[in-house]
Amino acid sequence: MAFNNRLLRALPPADQDVLRPHLRWSELERGTVLVSPDEPIARVWFLESGLSSIVAMAGNDQGIEVGLAGRDGLVGMPLLLDADRTPHRIFMQVTGVGYSIDGDLFRIVLDEQAGIRKLLLRYVQAYSTQTTYTALSNAMHTVEERLARWLLMSHDRQNDDEIPLTHDFLALMLGVRRPSVTIALHSLEGLGFIKATRGLIVVRKREELEEFAGAGYGVPEAEYERLIGQLR
Amino acid sequence: MPRFFLHIDNGTQRIEDEEGSELPNVEAAREEALGSARQLWAAAILKQQDIGSRRL
Numbered sequence: 001m002a003f004n005n006r007l008l009r010a011l012p013p014a015d016q017d018v019l020r021p022h023l024r025w026s027e028l029e030r031g032t033v034l035v036s037p038d039e040p041i042a043r044v045w046f047l048e049s050g051l052s053s054i055v056a057m058a059g060n061d062q063g064i065e066v067g068l069a070g071r072d073g074l075v076g077m078p079l080l081l082d083a084d085r086t087p088h089r090i091f092m093q094v095t096g097v098g099y100s101i102d103g104d105l106f107r108i109v110l111d112e113q114a115g116i117r118k119l120l121l122r123y124v125q126a127y128s129t130q131t132t133y134t135a136l137s138n139a140m141h142t143v144e145e146r147l148a149r150w151l152l153m154s155h156d157r158q159n160d161d162e163i164p165l166t167h168d169f170l171a172l173m174l175g176v177r178r179p180s181v182t183i184a185l186h187s188l189e190g191l192g193f194i195k196a197t198r199g200l201i202v203v204r205k206r207e208e209l210e211e212f213a214g215a216g217y218g219v220p221e222a223e224y225e226r227l228i229g230q231l232r
Numbered sequence: 233m234p235r236f237f238l239h240i241d242n243g244t245q246r247i248e249d250e251e252g253s254e255l256p257n258v259e260a261a262r263e264e265a266l267g268s269a270r271q272l273w274a275a276a277i278l279k280q281q282d283i284g285s286r287r288l
Contacts, residue, residue, distance in 0.1 A: 143275060167251050178253055179238050179268040179288060180275065186247050198250045 004048040005099070006072045007123055010229045015116050018109060023099040028092045034075045035090035043100040044076035050096015051157055053173070055089045063089065064138075064175040067131050068150075070096070070157030072224065072231055073123055079103050080110065080120050093173075094154070094164055122227040130220040137216035138175065146174050147184045148213040151194065151203060156221065156232050161203045188212075236261040238268060243285040 003009045008016060023046070028034075034045050037057055045052070047070050054067035054075075066088070069075055078086045084103075101109075110117045130153075137146050150173055154163050170181045185196040193209045195202040203209065210217055224231045235252040255261045269288050276283040 142279065167249075168253065177264065177268040177271050178249070178251075179240060179265075180271050182238075182240060182247055182249060183272060 003046075004071050005046040006228060006231065007074055007119060008046055008099070010119055011116060015113060015119075018113055018116065019101065022101045022105050022109070024101070025097065025099055027097050028095065030092050030095045032092040033089065034092065035086060035088065037087050037089050038085055040084050040103075041076050041079055041086070042103050044074055044079055044103060044106045045098050045100045046074050047071050047096055047098035049158065050092055050098070051094040051154060052090055053093040055091070055172070057087065057089055063172070065173045066134060067127060068093075068153055068157070069127070070094075070154075072157055072228075073127060074120065076103065076106075077124060077127070079106055080117075080124060093169060094158075119228070126220065126224040126227050129223040133216060133220045141214070141216050143174060143176055143180050143184045144187050145213055145216060147181070148188060148193070148209050149216040150174065151188075151201060152206070152209055152213055152217050155203050155206065163201045163203065164199060165201055166199050236264070238265055238288055241287040242283070243287075 003016070008019070011019070028047070028050055034052055035041055049071060051068060051070045052075050053065045054069065055063040056066045057063040074080075075090050078084065110120070137149055141149070147170065150170070151163060154165075155161070167178050167181045167185075170185075171178045174181065185194070185201070188194045188209070189196050191208070191212070193203075193205045193212065195204055221231055233254040233256055236255050237249040237252040239249050240247040253264065255264060265288050272283060272286070272288075
């Protein structure tokens, strides 16, 4: 069984064999909650496909996406950092499949297996770089640039060019109202970088999109590749 | 909840809101439209764009 998840794939076969008997495979529909805010985290997830969104809550069910994890990472990071819960909400943004491991077992494995622990801690560093660049982008970039960045990050974590996303989700991702998303999609479409139809965005010109996204895209991705291995 | 569609018209072109938003009533839809217009203006000002011909 070969893994699609980049962290599981980066582990040497002996370490994979330690985890394999504990991994449970699940289909994860869009909207599935992987981690609820302020509740003990029961399972750690390694997505094989699909995308999950890490959302900082602002009350009244409002929030903004602060992180993105797909086949590049793991969900349930607090358990790796000796914490049992998080104020964030983590849910599936794009339907996919993934493996999960019981949280208590995960902690035991980490205590016993330095190789696994070290790789996963390097992912924490890569992920935290991603979130710092999200902060940079939110403060310094236009909605169009942030949308371009987000589409690239999403594109990195899947095989094909079609990203199934509604405007409502994108508005949450970017922390703007829907008409701002409509206008931003329209601009990127006008430049020929993407094609947007109802609930689906197709990436047409990836290199141009990268250039357009500017400083928001590239540094976290390079950091990931330095610390873990190939991202795309 | 009813679904409201916020189409954008810039005088020469109409950008359809294909998905719409669920909002409790017309008053909430009006608030959403006003908030959206303010956000679009704020972005336009930063880019030194005049979007006065746009209608939401």
